[in-house]
Amino acid sequence: MSTQDSGNGNAGQGVAVELDDDIEEDYTYGYGENGYEIDDHPAYDYEGEGYGEHDENSDYYGESGDDYGDGIGNETFESKFGTLKHFALNLHTGKYDNEIEQELRSDDIVESAGNRREIDPADLVARKAIAVENLKLQLKELALEADTGILSRITLMSDSTPVENPPLTTNVEEPVLSHDPSFDEYWKELFTSMENADTAIKITNINVSKIEIKKDVVDQLVRFLRGRVSNLYRITFNNTNLCREGLLSLSMLMEQCPALEMLDLSHNPIDDINVATCLSRALRSHPRKRTIYIHLTYCNLGNNPEILSVILESEVKSINVSNNSIDSLGVVGIVECIESNSPTEHLYIDKNNLDDEDALAISRALKRNTTLTRLNLERNNFTSVGVKALFSSVFDNSSLNAISKSNHTCKLEVFNFGSFYENFSSINDDFDRTDKILLALLDKESLLEYLSDVPIECTPEVLEFLQRNTQSNPSRYPLRRLTQLNVEMEMTPAHTLNMLYSCMRWWNMPSLYSFHRNVASGIKRKRNSDDI
Secondary structure, three states, X not given: OEEEOOOOOOOOEEEEEOOOOOOOOOXXXXXXXXXXXXXXXXXXXEOOEEOOOOOOOOOOOOOOOOOOOHHHHOHHHHHHHHHHHHHHHHHHHOOOHHHHHHHHHHHHHHHHHHOOEOOOHHHHHHHHHHHHHHHHHHHHHHHHHHHHOOOOEEEEEOOOOOOOOOOOOOOEOOOOEOOOHHHHHHHHHHHHXXXXXXXXXXXXXXXXXXXXXXXXXXXXXXHHHOOOOOOOOEEEEEOOOOOHHHXXXXXXXXXXXXXXXXXXXXXXXXXXXXXXXHHHHHHHOOOOHHHOEEEOOOOOHHHOHHHHHHHHOOOOOEEEOOOOOOOOOOHHHHHHHHHOOOOOOEEEOOOOOOOHHHHHHHHHHHOOOOOOOEEEOOOOOOOHHHHHHHXXXXXXXXXXXXXHOOOOOOEEEOOOOOHHHHHHHHHHHOOOHHHHHHHHHOOHHHHHHHHOOOOHHHHHHHHHHHHHXXXXXXXXXXXXXXXXXXXXXXXXXXXHHXXXXXXXXXXXXXXXXXXXXXXXXXXXXXXXXXXX
């Protein structure tokens, strides 16, 4: 639903009702000095017949408390659709503020409880000695695979678990294995085997984790890989203390990998703008950039907003910059990325230092975005104020036009678990634009509120839209994705009419009928001094 202006001020203003993506034409009606005017509580006075404000006690409008009918009030329907409906329509009233604050705190508690404990200092020396021997063994095995022509994956990981004995300690964070001079001969043996290897060898996966990699090692590895990376789809150097030159070498390597799908440089500080520019340029020019996922967690990107902005310009499918201490300075680049409709579909900014003001800026940007399908903002410094601002980007229920102009593509993740996680996820996972409008209209109180803002001659189109889209036709059933949640509900035309009757008899139906009758007979409405 949108508003179109066709003149100055109120004169000639039009309201275009676009209630359904499947409707090609717009129903446009003008109102202004030469037409009619609507206020929030209309009291129409036509020549020949007068209708004042509605008398809630009159026989015409009936008793209060009538429901929509059995088809709407059944328990299964209310337990599924009703929960989300009440949440979406009442969130901004402050009804759920306490629950939101409690669930935000619960996220932090779960995160703290899930952390692995530090290594006992008494075990550190023994664990490092075991990890050193295990890495030497891994290097020898890779050299053997190169000699025999079966090398296809390069996997090197810090492992301090004894080969034949139980671990020294359990549930601990594996330390980063720093470079040891004794490694040099094993690296040399590996590179010699690689140089002598059959040129038909193709590497598909490189996974190096929690092992310090020196610049000369990265350079030799990149030299060997040239011409052997046509099938390389994943590059992972996680927590390897890569220097500036090592990161630049990997940037050049990416340009030679036509099958690249994943780049993980987490836990490697990126503090040089030239490095960030080379990485971003290599990704942006990659032939398969729309399918590439990059992980840059714990890279200290929050320290330099300019570097963060450059990374966000990579135009790849997914960017993960969680745990980077990003604050309000860095949110500028995030907003620009979202507002510009960057091709990026997944953006992970969880576990940073964004606040409510940042949430409001992101919310405004989201309303202009049509490419993001997933935005993760869990475990930032939001309160209920920021949470409500974010939700308004995907369901702004201030009017039917606002609902229509909300973001309908992005799955918003603000909570890690619980009922609010389900509600935030469902609003764009299970609902499209039409469904959201119906979500608001299929409520007695909100229906009357929204109709009060609709020009009276548009009302038949709104009601026709409501009637047409609540037919029990499985191929075009509104809220149809709720069937995946095993929702058993059947809304027949009789049920819808029952709801409309119980709602509309409280509203200005006499004015509606008289308006169309008077317009048809050419009678102009007599303006009331109280009108605006």
